Amino acid sequence: MARWGAATKKYIKNKQRAGEIARERVDILMAAAGKAAGTHGEGPEMARRYVHVARKIAMKIRTPLDPKATRRVCKRCDSYLLDGTTARVRLQGKGKNAHVAVTCLRCGNVKRYHYQRSRPGGPEGGQP
Ligand SMILES: [Zn+2]
Numbered sequence: 001m002a003r004w005g006a007a008t009k010k011y012i013k014n015k016q017r018a019g020e021i022a023r024e025r026v027d028i029l030m031a032a033a034g035k036a037a038g039t040h041g042e043g044p045e046m047a048r049r050y051v052h053v054a055r056k057i058a059m060k061i062r063t064p065l066d067p068k069a070t071r072r073v074c075k076r077c078d079s080y081l082l083d084g085t086t087a088r089v090r091l092q093g094k095g096k097n098a099h100v101a102v103t104c105l106r107c108g109n110v111k112r113y114h115y116q117r118s119r120p121g122g123p124e125g126g127q128p
Helices: 006-011 015-037 043-060 067-071
Strands: 087-092 099-104 110-114
Touching (some): 015 043
Antiparallel strands (some): 087 099, 099 110
16 A cells, blocks of 8 residues: 555546546456465465455445456455355255355355346357
8 A cells, every 4th residue: 555655646636537546456456366366375365455455445436346346255354255265156046046155265254146047148048
């Protein structure tokens, strides 16, 4: 943070520009988090820091993280949820109740979201 504190403040004159830069940074941080989460040792902890900072920036500019990013982040502990490494992904329920359950392996928080079994025109769409 200190690295782009004073200089950035001077540089950013209007809010719109600030928003652009902030969004860019959020993207960069999320990408970095994704990379870090996949590496051994300190990786997942580093990813958690990146996510934490990204969320803070997003909050400051009052922009929610994009839906893709939200699904990859643990709400409770800021972990970057990477299937098989920092998260366990399971399909649960049937029919209308079918959903994906992503369990954070760090704090155990479960995130659920619905998925569509078949999408018309999608890869698993109905028979021709
Ligand atoms: Zn968690």
